[in-house]
Amino acid sequence: MPESAMILHHYALSPFSEKVRAMLGYAGLSWQSVTTDEMPPRPMLAPLAGGYRKIPVAQIGADVFCDTRTITREIARLSGKPELALEGVDEEVRAFVAETDLALFMAVMMSSVGLRVNIKLFRALSFGQLLRFFKDRIQIGRTSTVPRISLKEARARTREHLADMETRLQAQPWLFGDKPCIADFSAYHALWFLREVAESTMLQPFPSVLAWMDRIKAFGQGASTPLSQEGALEAARKTRPRPLPEAATQDALLGKTVQVTPTDYGQVPSTGTLVYRDDNHIVVALANAGDAVVHVYFPADGFEVREAL
Numbered sequence: 001m002p003e004s005a006m007i008l009h010h011y012a013l014s015p016f017s018e019k020v021r022a023m024l025g026y027a028g029l030s031w032q033s034v035t036t037d038e039m040p041p042r043p044m045l046a047p048l049a050g051g052y053r054k055i056p057v058a059q060i061g062a063d064v065f066c067d068t069r070t071i072t073r074e075i076a077r078l079s080g081k082p083e084l085a086l087e088g089v090d091e092e093v094r095a096f097v098a099e100t101d102l103a104l105f106m107a108v109m110m111s112s113v114g115l116r117v118n119i120k121l122f123r124a125l126s127f128g129q130l131l132r133f134f135k136d137r138i139q140i141g142r143t144s145t146v147p148r149i150s151l152k153e154a155r156a157r158t159r160e161h162l163a164d165m166e167t168r169l170q171a172q173p174w175l176f177g178d179k180p181c182i183a184d185f186s187a188y189h190a191l192w193f194l195r196e197v198a199e200s201t202m203l204q205p206f207p208s209v210l211a212w213m214d215r216i217k218a219f220g221q222g223a224s225t226p227l228s229q230e231g232a233l234e235a236a237r238k239t240r241p242r243p244l245p246e247a248a249t250q251d252a253l254l255g256k257t258v259q260v261t262p263t264d265y266g267q268v269p270s271t272g273t274l275v276y277r278d279d280n281h282i283v284v285a286l287a288n289a290g291d292a293v294v295h296v297y298f299p300a301d302g303f304e305v306r307e308a309l
């Protein structure tokens, strides 16, 4: 596998990972697959992503991408399909992605809770892991800043979303026109969980949505080869991060040790040296074994940067 190939740290039942796997399939990219645990601690990922606790994380050599908004940008670049990144689409599409990736994602996840999901978790995890998993997810829910809604509201919101998508997809094959863009993959992953993991019947009244999901599934997931967690760490240590652009503005925090923390949920900071920041991205350097360094990319939107004291 070439050094420029993407390494994806993910687990099977993770919806945001499914978004990336489906996009890799559409983009026709080959990638390396590192399976992570369903919850922290993830000691082999920590030297690559600092404390960032969400999955997926992607890596290309010594450059590490946290959050699917930075990962999809890399897929767009590698595949020459700018419409797979937020920067390559217009304001209307960006607003749709922001809504489907957070508030609607939460509503669909709440609508998915039930016996089928529990059975699949039981199969994937040992009893001890399962207890830790539920404790972990309850803690994420408690500290989340996403406005809380009831189960009834979540189901109503999911139905409205499906009805809106049905209308769009009756008029055109993809959500925003005649070819897929980032919005299709952002809307897909939560519904994938609802349909395939939760085996919910909520999608049945929406045939155009089901046919659109079948089309995305038919893209496959690209050609992947398994890689161990040690192999991923080694891949980062034997190379250097790619050069960064000149920072456009004076930034008092550049060169300082900072904490970068998501503002929505899973607010565990990553600590490193701020080496780049613009309106879209934050990049911190993490020292690794010996003189090895990785650069960790975060989206600027939805992350807070503070000097580490």
Ligand SMILES: N[C@@H](CCC(=O)N[C@@H](CS)C(=O)NCC(=O)O)C(=O)O
Binding pocket: 013, 014, 015, 016, 017, 038, 039, 040, 053, 054, 055, 056, 066, 067, 068, 069, 101, 266
């Ligand atoms: N905004 C993030 C959301 C990622 C996310 O919430 N991932 C879930 C799994 S699908 C997660 O990490 N949950 C907690 C965990 O797995 O530790 C992104 O776009 O990547």
